[in-house]
Amino acid sequence: MALLGSPLRTFRGLAREFRLAQGGAGGSFRDVPAYRYLREAFRAHRVTSEKLCRAQHDLHFQAATYLCLLRSVRKHLTLHKEYHGKGDRTAEQVAGLVGLKLPQQPGGKGWE
Amino acid sequence: MWSGWFQCRWVLQPCVVQHLRATFVLRCPAFSPGASKRLYTPQAERKRFYQNVTISQGEGGFEINLDHRKLKTPQAKLFTVPSETLALAVATEWDSQRDTIKPYTMHLTTLCNTALDNPSQRTKDQIIRAALKFLETDTICYRVEEPPALVELQKNEWDPIIEWAEKRYNVVIGSSTSIMGPSIPQSTKDIFISHLASYNTWALQGIEYMITQLKSLILSMGLLDKHLTVEHAVLLSRLEEEYQIQRWGNVEWAHDYDLHEMRSRTAAATLFVHLCTESATVKHKLLQD
Numbered sequence: 393m394a395l396l397g398s399p400l401r402t403f404r405g406l407a408r409e410f411r412l413a414q415g416g417a418g419g420s421f422r423d424v425p426a427y428r429y430l431r432e433a434f435r436a437h438r439v440t441s442e443k444l445c446r447a448q449h450d451l452h453f454q455a456a457t458y459l460c461l462l463r464s465v466r467k468h469l470t471l472h473k474e475y476h477g478k479g480d481r482t483a484e485q486v487a488g489l490v491g492l493k494l495p496q497q498p499g500g501k502g503w504e
Numbered sequence: 505m506w507s508g509w510f511q512c513r514w515v516l517q518p519c520v521v522q523h524l525r526a527t528f529v530l531r532c533p534a535f536s537p538g539a540s541k542r543l544y545t546p547q548a549e550r551k552r553f554y555q556n557v558t559i560s561q562g563e564g565g566f567e568i569n570l571d572h573r574k575l576k577t578p579q580a581k582l583f584t585v586p587s588e589t590l591a592l593a594v595a596t597e598w599d600s601q602r603d604t605i606k607p608y609t610m611h612l613t614t615l616c617n618t619a620l621d622n623p624s625q626r627t628k629d630q631i632i633r634a635a636l637k638f639l640e641t642d643t644i645c646y647r648v649e650e651p652p653a654l655v656e657l658q659k660n661e662w663d664p665i666i667e668w669a670e671k672r673y674n675v676v677i678g679s680s681t682s683i684m685g686p687s688i689p690q691s692t693k694d695i696f697i698s699h700l701a702s703y704n705t706w707a708l709q710g711i712e713y714m715i716t717q718l719k720s721l722i723l724s725m726g727l728l729d730k731h732l733t734v735e736h737a738v739l740l741s742r743l744e745e746e747y748q749i750q751r752w753g754n755v756e757w758a759h760d761y762d763l764h765e766m767r768s769r770t771a772a773a774t775l776f777v778h779l780c781t782e783s784a785t786v787k788h789k790l791l792q793d
Contacts, residue, residue, distance in 0.1 A: 396733060425559075429589070450782075453730045457775045458593065460734045464768035465609050471764065472608075475757040480543040492712040 399452050402459055403434050409462040432454065539706060549604035557599040559591040566591035570598065574642055579621040586706065590616070595752045600617045611772030615713060619780075631708045635715050636693055643720040643741055645686045647677045654747050669722045673699065677722065691790040696721065706780040714773035717741075717766055727774045734771045738763070 396402070397407055410421035434455070437448045488492050554570035561567075565584040568575040568591060575583040575598070585591050590612070597610045607614070626634075644662040648654055666677050675695050680686035703711060715724045718741040726732035732740070739746060742763065749759055 413596075415602065424596065424599070428568045429592050438679055450730070450778075454775060454778055457771050457778070461611070461768055461771035461775060464613075464771060465611070465765045468761065468764035468768055469606070469609055471757065471761045475761065 396452055396456050398457070399434065399448075402452060402455050403430070405459045406430055406462070409459065409466065412466060413462070425475060430458075510512050532790065549606055551604055552601050554598075557595045559588070559595050561588075568595050568598065577617045577620045579623075581620055582760060583616065583620065585616055587782070590776070593775065593779070594671045609768075611769055612776060615710055615772060615776045618713075619709045622705075622709075628701070628705055628708060631705075631712050632697055635708075635712050635721060636697060638719065639688055639693065639696060639721040640684055641719075642677075642722055643718070645677065646720055647679050647681045648744075651683050654744065657747055658743060661740055665722060665726060666731075669725060671730075672729065673725070696725075699725075703777070703781060707777045710773045710777040710780065714770055714777065715770045717773065727770070728777060734767060734774055738767050738770055742766070 406422065407427065410424055410427045414421045414424070433451055437451045479491070486493055516523065554573070556569075556571055558569045559566050560569055562582075562584060564582070565586045566588050567582065567584050577583050585594065594612050594616060597613055598605075601609075613751055639690050644665055647658050648663075662679070666679060669675070673695055675692040676689055676758055677692060678686045678688075700711065711724060711728065714727065718724055718727075718737060720741055723732065723737045723741055727734065745759065745762075754760065
């Protein structure tokens with residue numbers, strides 16, 4: 393399938409995602425079991441002729457899907473951290489957003 | 505306002521989401537939703553309580569070990585999956601959690617939990633019927649009459665997919681601009697029912713999840729058949745939104761956020777279905793001397 397691009401590109405993309413997922417947690421992404429599994433799978437399905445190989449195509453489709461999963465989860469999480477998931481803003485914060493301040497009552501508001 | 509909207513989006517997939525939430529409610533009563541002060545304040549995330557994630561083969565399939573503990577489902581069943589590849593992917597999800605466990609990034613775990621516990625208690629037939637319901641209101645069968653540019657875009661992008669599906673499954677689908685949608689003949693439904701019936705319960709849970717993401721049975725069949733990539737299927741599902749973005753501009757915290765969420769959920773479902781249906785066979789070439 394032309395849409396999938398080259399398998400090597402997909403594999404590089406996966407390696408990148410594993411590296412990013414590892415972050416600064418120490419240890420190389422090459423030790424991650426899933427990475428080793430994928431590397432072996434890609435190696436095992438390398439074919440010498442250019443004939444369409446169903447098994448290779450299946451593997452590549454799955455790898456591309458997995459790459460899409462890892463990449464989208466990472467990007468979604470980045471956006472989520474940036475914009476969401478902190479809950480409602482307080483009245484002060486909301487006022488601050490539009491450059492206003494809540495009125496101050498030196499002697500308390502009377503009902504406290 | 506946006507957090508409220510975010511909650512509403514979650515309500516769209518009640519069984520799956522509730523189910524995942526239950527994991528944390530059950531284990532840590534302190535995080536019960538009622539306890540939060542503000543209505544839409546998200547629950548506190550649980551700390552990562554384990555160091556190493558490994559998989560092991562048990563009687564029922566492959567299991568996930570968090571240090572020396574075995575992973576359990578929200579209903580406290582042992583978490584076992586039928587395929588090693590799936591177990592590895594789930595283990596990777598748990599291993600990529602940094603300081604806290606973020607359940608909303610663990611789509612494969614969610615899907616496995618749903619398949620194991622079946623919280624909605626539905627049978628195979630019921631799941632198939634629910635999936636078929638989407639065919640009557642399939643996204644790519646609904647067309648607009650204006651503006652002309654969008655009409656053209658829908659025709660160019662969606663027609664080839666409908667044609668492919670009609671040829672591939674030997675059915676009649678068609679499209680419509682009426683609010684009632686196209687009239688799908690019963691024979692078409694029967695063919696899709698028998699097609700879906702060939703999948704096992706695990707795969708069907710994934711298929712239903714995929715269909716609810718894309719709001720389209722036809723696009724989902726394209727993914728199951730490996731005719732479409734996930735990116736392309738999601739693009740086709742969001743065609744009108746993409747058109748509006750082209751016209752009015754992109755808003756990162758709404759459009760991109762949605763796009764990546766939908767892509768990750770769809771990709772997880774696709775991978776889940778493929779891993780649950782395949783049977784790995786290794787064929788070695790005969791050595792020639």
